[in-house]
Amino acid sequence: MKTIIILGDGMADEPIASLGNKTPLQAAHKPYIDLLAAKGMSGELDTIPVGFKPGSEIANLSVLGYDVPKVFEGRGSLEAASMGIDILPREMAMRCNLICIEDGKIKNHSAGHISSEEAAELIRFLDKELGDDKLSFYPGVSYRHLLKLKGGNKDLDCTPPHDVIGTPFEKVMIKAVSAEAQESADFLNKAILKSQELLKDHPINKKRIAEGKDPANSIWPWSPGYRPQMETLQELFGINSGSVISAVDLIMGIGVYAGLKVIHVEGATGLYDTNYEGKAEAAIEALKNDDFVYLHIEASDEAGHDGNVELKTKTIEYLDNRVVRTIYEATKDWDEPVTIAILPDHPTPCALRTHTNKPIPFLIYRSNGKADDVQVYDEFESPKGAYGLLKGREFMETLFGK
Secondary structure, rough: OOOEEEEEEEEOOOEEEEEEOOOOHHHHHOOHHHHHHHHHEEEEEEEOOOOOOOOHHHHHHHHHOOHHHHHHHOHOOOOOOOOOOOOOOEEEEEEEEEEEEEEEEEEEEOOOOOHHHHHHHHHHHHHHOOOOOOEEEEEEEEEEEEEEEOOOOOOEEEOHHHHHOEHHHHHHHHOOOOHHHHHHHHHHHHHHHHHEEEEEEHHHHHHHHHHHOOOOOEEEEEEEEEOOOOOOHHHOOOOOOOOEEOOOOOHHHHHHEEEEEEOOOOOOOOOOOOOHHHHHHHHHHHHHHHEEEEEEOOOOOOOHOOOOOOHHHHHHHHHHHHHHHHHHHHHHOOOOEEEEEOOOOOOOOOOOOOEEEEEEOOOEEEEEOOOOOOOOOOOOOHHHOEEEEOOHHHHHHHOOOO
């Protein structure tokens, strides 16, 4: 059996007035996703354990069947694995966004989706000016970067910037949860303020402002943790070989710890202009050799964070026509049975512009399997499917018949 998960990050939503009180999933023209729903079986999945915020790191670990309270060590340490950066003992890693602050408020979490080339120059500049034997910065993709702090204490209350767009940044700076972490909180907050002084007159930002673009005028560290201890998917579910395809360091890093091969696709951006066809073709080739492929598409999540209803609907249609159609048509007549699962990791409602912890709809189509009565895939029809509500590792156990 060949198995692929096609994950449309954040594509679940709430009814929207401009769509006739439909969700983007309901409004989108997605004939192939609906075809797989009609030919397969559906349900909903709770991806956010009690006590955790609905971040993509938590949700994707849950989708893959991990015991989140046991293995989670922060987003930064997962992304470090994708970037080839080792987390040593007594080191703390953090995601470090480049963000745009305007009139003292967080305007956006992405510095206007700054290019990787511009961002890398800024991060290298900050590492030179702020970095020392204790603090280090590492460039990633677009606005997503890494910070390492030697001797850092992870007992911190950090706010993801995409959760607080429009909020005065000083109200959501890092807070120590314990007395032992106060030094780390103070150190990181000073680094945020220093970065703002250093970045405001940088030539990259002057050029962006002149072009009518948002400047990357502050760092924003969040999701602290140490090196995680994770079993591989082979150890958990007996998956002999697998690959992960994504434009996002977080997902690739989870894949590294899960024992999956990372496949890089040229033109994969994490936005609506990503190379959908290239990702689909890479997934088909990987399935020829591997038992399992985790194909992650970020575009719908970014559209949700931007509150762009029209774009989010289009990203779902792109996923259907340029990914799902290609993979289904290429594999439907294979001699070896193929299982295709489609789901988001969490909702990212356009009205809220951030993640929520509601259960997400999923479908599982097996080329040699049975169908239930669900005919379309969305937030309201899928929960009526034969699988009902699943939690924790139940999704992966169902997917692999464990």
